[in-house]
Amino acid sequence: MFYPYLGTETMNNQIITVVGGGSAGWMTANLLHNQLHQHGFTIRVIESPSIGIIGVGEGSTPQLKVFFDMLGIAEQTWMPRCDATFKHGIRFNGWTDLVHPQYDHYFHPFPSNQDHNSGRYFLQQVHTMLAGYPAMPHPDLYFLTATLAQQNKTPAHEHPELQTNYGYHFDSAKLGQFLKTHGTQQGIQVITTTIDSIQHQANTIVSVTDEQGQIFNSDWFFDCTGFGGKLIQEALGTDFIHYTDNLFNDRAVAIPTRREEQELPQTTATALPCGWAWRIPLTSRIGNGYVYSSQYCTADEAEHVLRQHLNIDDKIPARHLSMKVGRLAQHWVGNTIAVGLAQGFIEPLEATALHLVQETVTQFIGAFTAGRFTTIYKEQFNDNINARFEGIRDYIVAHYACNQLTHARMSQKYASSNSRFHFDGKAVTIDTPRYWEDCREKVVTSENLQAVLACWERGGDLHQLLVDRKMQTYYPTLSWYTLLAGYRRFTHQQYQDNLQTQQIQAKLVELTQHFTC
Numbered sequence: 001m002f003y004p005y006l007g008t009e010t011m012n013n014q015i016i017t018v019v020g021g022g023s024a025g026w027m028t029a030n031l032l033h034n035q036l037h038q039h040g041f042t043i044r045v046i047e048s049p050s051i052g053i054i055g056v057g058e059g060s061t062p063q064l065k066v067f068f069d070m071l072g073i074a075e076q077t078w079m080p081r082c083d084a085t086f087k088h089g090i091r092f093n094g095w096t097d098l099v100h101p102q103y104d105h106y107f108h109p110f111p112s113n114q115d116h117n118s119g120r121y122f123l124q125q126v127h128t129m130l131a132g133y134p135a136m137p138h139p140d141l142y143f144l145t146a147t148l149a150q151q152n153k154t155p156a157h158e159h160p161e162l163q164t165n166y167g168y169h170f171d172s173a174k175l176g177q178f179l180k181t182h183g184t185q186q187g188i189q190v191i192t193t194t195i196d197s198i199q200h201q202a203n204t205i206v207s208v209t210d211e212q213g214q215i216f217n218s219d220w221f222f223d224c225t226g227f228g229g230k231l232i233q234e235a236l237g238t239d240f241i242h243y244t245d246n247l248f249n250d251r252a253v254a255i256p257t258r259r260e261e262q263e264l265p266q267t268t269a270t271a272l273p274c275g276w277a278w279r280i281p282l283t284s285r286i287g288n289g290y291v292y293s294s295q296y297c298t299a300d301e302a303e304h305v306l307r308q309h310l311n312i313d314d315k316i317p318a319r320h321l322s323m324k325v326g327r328l329a330q331h332w333v334g335n336t337i338a339v340g341l342a343q344g345f346i347e348p349l350e351a352t353a354l355h356l357v358q359e360t361v362t363q364f365i366g367a368f369t370a371g372r373f374t375t376i377y378k379e380q381f382n383d384n385i386n387a388r389f390e391g392i393r394d395y396i397v398a399h400y401a402c403n404q405l406t407h408a409r410m411s412q413k414y415a416s417s418n419s420r421f422h423f424d425g426k427a428v429t430i431d432t433p434r435y436w437e438d439c440r441e442k443v444v445t446s447e448n449l450q451a452v453l454a455c456w457e458r459g460g461d462l463h464q465l466l467v468d469r470k471m472q473t474y475y476p477t478l479s480w481y482t483l484l485a486g487y488r489r490f491t492h493q494q495y496q497d498n499l500q501t502q503q504i505q506a507k508l509v510e511l512t513q514h515f516t517c
């Protein structure tokens with residue numbers, strides 16, 4: 001995102017209208033107000049009283065800390081009001097078919113400065129293994145945040161020298177409300193009404209009109225209306241590129257449960273017969289859900305499997321959701337910019353949606369101010385956002401392409417041969433189709449991802465490849481190594497403990513003593 005800075009002009013009384021008051025709309029409005037109000041822009045949010053928000057999306061990347069820091073909002077202020085907890089990374093449970101309990105999971109940590117030496121040793125272990133010798137390339141052993149999560153420790157704010165990267169879990173509805181309150185206190189205008197029609201001349205939106213016929217003119221529009229994309233898709237007809245061939249999951253079912261006594265500061269992603277389940281601990285409850293493919297199982301089957309996985313009956317109601325997975329061909333068209341679900345969605349495995357919201361708005365502000373509040377950097381902006389979508393998509397596709405699960409293992413675990421369950425008064429047959437095999441064999445992988453996998457297999461310089469292809473911008477080298485080693489993508493499986501790994505583990509455990517529970 002490098003837009004040359006050209007000037008500091010002020011625009012007189014230009015209006016930016018954000019249509020949509022979900023997390024994307026309120027994050028967008030707050031960022032725009034924070035950065036553009038000083039240049040003479042007034043920010044206005046229009047949100048519908050009758051169209052709800054999606055109401056899921058409870059995990060973040062470390063980028064969310066940057067967002068709150070930018071707005072000058074302390075963790076002590078926003079976290080308690082959003083039932084928020086800390087997140088050191090994501091534990092992937094059962095995505096390999098290997099039965100050894102130590103190896104059927106791995107942790108994708110948010111790497112930190114503390115990992116320089118241990119991370120280097122991890123890479124050496126990987127390359128030893130790739131060269132055909134025994135080694136110990138289990139990623140969980142080499143990262144401070146992985147150890148912190150296991151030990152149930154929170155980030156060490158009182159020791160800046162031990163600063164780690166971390167994300168958050170939060171109640172998404174409360175986050176939206178918090179940002180609305182904050183934004184309106186700062187001077188963002190809010191109008192509660194439902195937009196019915198859009199008036200535009202070619203690619204330029206002139207006004208939007210609500211159900212009562214009230215017309216809202218504006219200089220710029222942000223479409224944050226969710227999956228429908230009322231402005232950019234419905235009115236302007238911008239093309240949508242589906243990721244259906246790359247990512248099979250298109251549905252989710254969510255059921256909250258009570259918080260348990262000891263909850264680790266991590267998201268857990270557990271493989272299920274036709275997708276995976278998230279477990280997100282908040283201070284008030286646990287967010288759970290099953291993300292699955294409707295080509296392979298019905299909504300009833302998915303709900304049943306999730307209840308079985310959570311070991312709960314049908315007293316707590318479930319929410320069923322559809323996901324439109326893919327992205328717009330262009331996110332900035334004329335005077336309209338799409339943000340959030342309106343611009344696209346990559347399935348939630350790595351909790352990147354709000355990260356993309358923040359990135360889109362921050363990049364827009366960079367391009368807009370550098371271009372003296374014109375559209376001159378629009379194409380560059382669109383290329384950057386598209387590259388980011390593809391980069392994140394490739395990393396998520398890698399999880400599916402590298403899984404080692406089989407139909408047999410899943411049948412054994414979730415539906416012993418031909419079992420029938422009675423759910424919601426209906427008989428539901430649960431059989432596990434070849435979902436995981438199909439993910440491995442049929443997902444379309446990009447040229448970049450193919451190059452990564454080929455480089456890994458020949459034991460090549462993966463870091464250089466990621467740098468050359470600019471893939472490192474989206475996921476760092478250590479994340480790629482963690483993923484590929486986490487799925488045990490080796491031609492032999494001779495794991496061998498060694499003294500240096502033990503010393504690294506001991507050192508990491510010692511470091512965790514400076515952190516509180």
Ligand SMILES: Cc1cc2nc3c(=O)[nH]c(=O)nc-3n(C[C@H](O)[C@H](O)[C@H](O)COP(=O)(O)OP(=O)(O)OC[C@H]3O[C@@H](n4cnc5c(N)ncnc54)[C@H](O)[C@@H]3O)c2cc1C
Nearest residue numbers: 020021022024048054057059195225226340341348353354
């Ligand atoms: C199963 C699942 C899990 C997810 N997990 C994560 C996660 O862990 N981390 C993460 O970062 N993201 C996650 N996401 C994505 C996350 O939920 C969304 O990115 C985020 O909530 C932003 O949504 P949004 O604001 O774009 O849309 P919505 O929440 O749908 O909000 C749309 C807004 O537009 C308004 N609106 C719509 N039409 C009109 C109209 N005609 N007139 C006026 N207003 C209108 C609505 O009233 C609403 O306020 C997940 C998504 C799904 C489906």
